[in-house]
Amino acid sequence: MIHDVAVVGAGPNGLMLACELALAGIRPVVLERLPERSPAQKANGLVGQVIRLLDHRGLYEPLAGPGTPRPVPRFVFGAFPLDLRQLDGNPLYALPVPQHRIEEVLEERARGLGIAVRRGCELTGLAQDATGVTIDCQGPDGDGRLRARYLVGADGGRSTVRKLAGIGFPGVTSPDPVSRIAHVLLPEEVRTTDTGEFLLPGCPTPFRPFTHTRTEHGVFVIAPFGPDATMVATSEWGGPTPAEESPLTLDELRASIRRVTGADLALTPARTPGPLTPRRQVGHNTRLAERYRQGRVLLVGDAAHVHAATGGPGLNLGLQDAANLGWKLAAELSGWAPPGLLDSYHDERHPIGERVFMHSQAQMALMAPGPGTTAVRALFGELLSHPDNLGRIAALMAGSDIRYDTGCPHPLAGRFAPDLALGTAAGPARLAELARTGRPLLLDLGGGKHADGAAGWRDRVDTVVADCAEPPAGALLLRPDGYVAWASEADDPDPDGLAEALRTWFGDARG
Ligand SMILES: Cc1cc2nc3c(=O)[nH]c(=O)nc-3n(C[C@H](O)[C@H](O)[C@H](O)COP(=O)(O)OP(=O)(O)OC[C@H]3O[C@@H](n4cnc5c(N)ncnc54)[C@H](O)[C@@H]3O)c2cc1C
DSSP: OEEEEEEEOOSHHHHHHHHHHHHTTOOOEEEESSSSOOOOOOOOEEESTHHHHHHHTTOHHHHHOSSOOOBOSEEEETTEEEEGGGSTTOOOBEEEOOHHHHHHHHHHHHHHTTOOEEETOEEEEEEEOSSOEEEEEEETTEEEEEEEEEEEEOOOTTOHHHHHTTOOOOEEEEEEEEEEEEEEEOOTTOEEOTTSOEEOTTOOSOBOTTSOEEETTEEEEEEEOSTTOEEEEEEESSSOOOOTTSOOOHHHHHHHHHHHHSOOOOOEEOSSOOSSOSEEEEEEEEEEOSOSEETTEEEOGGGTEEOOOTTOOHHHHHHHHHHHHHHHHHHHHHTOOOTTTTTHHHHHHHHHHHHHHHHHHHHHHHHSOSHHHHHHHHHHHHHHTSHHHHHHHHHHHHTOSOOOOOSOOSTTTTSBOOOOEEEETTEEEEHHHHGGGOSOEEEEOSTTTTGGGGGGGTTTOEEEEEEESSOSSSEEEEOTTSBEEEEOSSSSOOHHHHHHHHHHHHOSOOO
């Protein structure tokens, strides 16, 4: 038997990709070396456009509870607090949710879509030829071999798939900072101000909760999770570097807090376990795969890019990789992909990986100690006081500052579609709700003038005629990953422009 797609890795990005493929009619096999889901504590939340993508898949509510995504009023960049309330059209969404919950929801969805995750099955070898990839695995039943038309490495930062496919992973490995984090009970001498800031004994500067604060000696974070647990964390550059394997003790954290803030805090363990156990991380990697595709092998998520966790851009990047690749790979396998569609995965997503590479390095540089950094921060702070610059940083963190090249001049083309409140023949709906099928969609906002233009693509493209109070275009052609492939400039039908866009993204007309 030959599988259409083997996805290696059942982390969030592998599971998301498997679901996207299944929505598009391709049932992949998922190989995961761990017998059970990893208890490792990683992401604490999602940041950026990915939250709107999850809304397009009906996955927002299972993670966030009832409601629709809303931009966040505040965020942080390189230990600069950002007040985003002053922005017209704040693009930055954030959702606090632990990674294990994201994986649970995605695995449940994968199961619902009929995808089996083969746990305890580790890829150990691969060889590709003109028609597919032969995969060697080790599993509970011994060694095995399987074959798939395409193989996707979603196997994390140390990706075996990437290495075996010979894809380079250039970038930077830094020994700094050393970060320490634990949940503790604070001593009574720690006070809070009327505005909720923390005053540490012997330290004149108040610390805002849930925010990175830079001092001349490092970065400090304090985050109260109720009376029984407060998270405290430090990052230090050039400080003592203990062996990575030795567990973090509260004495070591106390000494680090003293070096960073000047305050000596007697810490005791939290009464309730926090979302993170005491942990130390030494240094960080910022690396980006040279290519996201090598023949029949593709990479998504951390297998394609790693960077510091500052600002939480990892899953914004990875889950959108998965959504970008899913429908394109399915189109290739279903036989209707236009030339170059699968290669557009690398062309579109690699530059976004480069942006995250850049901003995570920049944030690290902005947080490092030293008078040079202090001077750069003074300048950066001045620049951030201008709403235009603040908006650019918010868009950078959201991942909304890149526009895919669609060839269509409409300002919405190449961007994630705005959510629109619509009136349809089936009743009121948001655009995000219409996108849940994961199929390409022609949204005709011109009373039906545009709909006929997609008649030849009915097998692949759905058409909905809808009213909208303030239509941003006469019609929108939406890709399954939520991005606008084409939009009409005016209310006048543009059948030639529409047909060209349909051919470019969804292949030739049939029937
Ligand atoms: C401390 C920390 C905090 C973070 N905070 C955030 C945050 O707040 N927000 C955010 O968006 N991101 C955050 N991240 C990043 C986020 O956790 C990663 O981007 C995410 O886990 C990547 O998912 P993935 O599916 O690509 O890879 P992984 O989660 O690494 O999953 C890869 C899977 O592949 C499996 N695998 C590996 N090799 C093989 C093989 N040979 N055969 C079979 N299976 C294999 C592994 O067992 C694993 O299950 C954080 C990361 C860390 C470490």
